[in-house]
Every structure is written in structure tokens, then in C-alpha cells.
Amino acid sequence: MNEQSITAMWANFKRQNPAVGDDYAAWSFGDSPQMADALAQLVLKGIKTATSSAYDLYEDDNALPYPGLYNVVLDGNGEAVAIIETTDVQVVYYEDVTAEFAYLEGEGDRSITHWREAHRDFFIKELGSVDLAFTEKMGVVLEKFKVVFK
DSSP, X not given: OOHHHHHHHHHHHHHHOTTSOSOEEEEOSSSSHHHHHHHHHHHHTTOOOEEEEEGXXXXXXXXXXXXXXXXEEEOTTSOEEEEEEEEEEEEEEGXXXXXXXXXXXXXXXXXXXXXXXXXXXXXXXXXXXXXOOOOTTSEEEEEEEEEEEO
């Protein structure tokens, strides 16, 4: 993670938006540098306007995202590429994720079929790393966002 690029991007954003507080997090999408690069590009192009995560991973240490939350998106090298603002958050069962939401995630052919296949594999790996199991009834955090700075 390149702290200098993160700090610089946030400072530039704050100069244009002085009323914004100082609360933000910096992270990359996915679980590899290649995935982080690909998904960051989708965000920059306006194709990816939503993301999802396993609800069970929030329960111990992390608070759920909420509307108005700012995040600095990083590429695969940990460089800041954009700032996003969360606009909506819902928690649903994996099996209840809609085709509309899958489209907003912007990945693959943007279909619910692709979303289910890709996210099933991702969640199995992610949950398995902390000894949790994937199920169709698991909670999924659905987060919509907009790019506010790049």
C-alpha cells in the first residue's frame, strides 16, 4: 500500500471538498494484484458501481459500510486510483442477489449467472481462510457507490 499516493489523493479531494471529514479507508478490490487492477479499471470507466462482500467477515472486527462512507480505491500496486462514496447498503442472502445488482458489479458479462459463479468461488476461498463455510443462505453485503474523485 502506497501511503504517499493515498494521502496525496485524499488531500487533493479535501481541497475541492473542504466540508468532508477525515474518515476513510483505503483498499483494493479482489484477492490478487491482477484482480485489483482489473476491477479498479472497471471503477474508473464507470462500469463497476457496486461491490459485495461476505457478511460473516464483518461481525468480529469490522463495521458494515454505510451511505456517505468514503474509500480510496487502490490498484494492484497499492497506488490510489479513485475515491468512491457509498450510496446504498443492503444485506441479503447469497441466493437473493438480483440480476440488477450483478449488472452494477460490472464483472464478466454482467449476468447473474456469471456473478454467482465468480462470487461462489471467491466467497468459498475467502470464508475458508477463516474456517467459515459458504452456503446459499449466507449473508452478503451489497454496496453501491459512486466515484467522487479520480
